[in-house]
Ligand code: C2E
């Protein structure tokens with residue numbers, strides 16, 4: 001049995017923090033990074049028909065000493081506002097790249113793309129492409145092994161600057177994904193600003209697949225839009241067999257979600273990767 005399919009009883013707390021929690025988390029975050037309370041989980045992205053693992057997405061968690069395990073949704077916005085996102089992002093990129101390098105060492109022939117979420121605030125830093133290059137050099141990864149995921153929900157402080165940064169990242173062979181496609185602002189406009197490599201369909205569209213014809217029509221059109229633009233299309237948040245069957249029927253090749261595998265520790269993922277490639 002695929003161990004990633006097991007329902008974990010300890011899913012992190014999701015959603016946004018209340019105001020009291022928020023100021024508390026903002027105060028606690030700098031020490032949390034120093035004290036090693038942050039860790040990454042990894043969620044597999046599969047070929048929907050063969051179940052081959054095509055990519056792995058790194059997702060940050062905070063083991064808060066009093067509040068328990070916090071999902072990224074609880075503190076990424078806070079980190080963007082209190083100035084900690086740069087440090088958090090550098091740590092996440094380095095940790096994830098080092099992890100992929102370790103998996104590659106343990107499993108020769110492993111062909112896997114590592115997807116790392118990056119905040120628009122990080123992308124307003126003109127030195128971000130240098131950080132990516134340096135991290136690849138330090139960990140010995142090829143650019144093609146890395147994909148930067150950009151979400152649309154926050155408006156970047158400097159959109160033109162962000163696009164320039166992403167162009168430079170792409171020039172080093174790294175892929176760029178447009179995350180949560182369909183729910184952010186100006187989704188279609190965003191497709192014109194950069195030749196994104198990957199389109200991730202937001203899970204809110206995937207949730208009702210198989211039960212609603214209009215949802216199927218929307219997802220079908222996004223799949224063909226992505227294909228026409230030469231992008232890899234990934235369905236996020238696949239939770240039901242119905243949604244999976246409908247995505248396959250619509251010709252979607254890639255997907256991730258609790259049905260296929262929950263985010264899991266690096267050790268659990270190593271087990272899956274070695275089992276899949278041996
Ligand atoms: P995302 O990049 O769209 O990541 C997918 C989110 O959906 C993750 O939540 C994942 O745990 C959750 N998920 C996966 N499969 C399913 C499913 O079948 N059903 C449902 N309902 N949810 C599913 P998570 O880890 O709480 O992350 C939330 C968001 O925080 C991410 O959304 C991403 O935008 C951001 N994030 C995560 N890690 C990082 C990071 O290292 N840096 C930055 N800047 N942002 C991050």
Ligand code: MG
Nearest residue numbers: 057117149179
């Ligand atoms: Mg993502």
Ligand code: MG
Nearest residue numbers: 179180200236
């Ligand atoms: Mg997403």
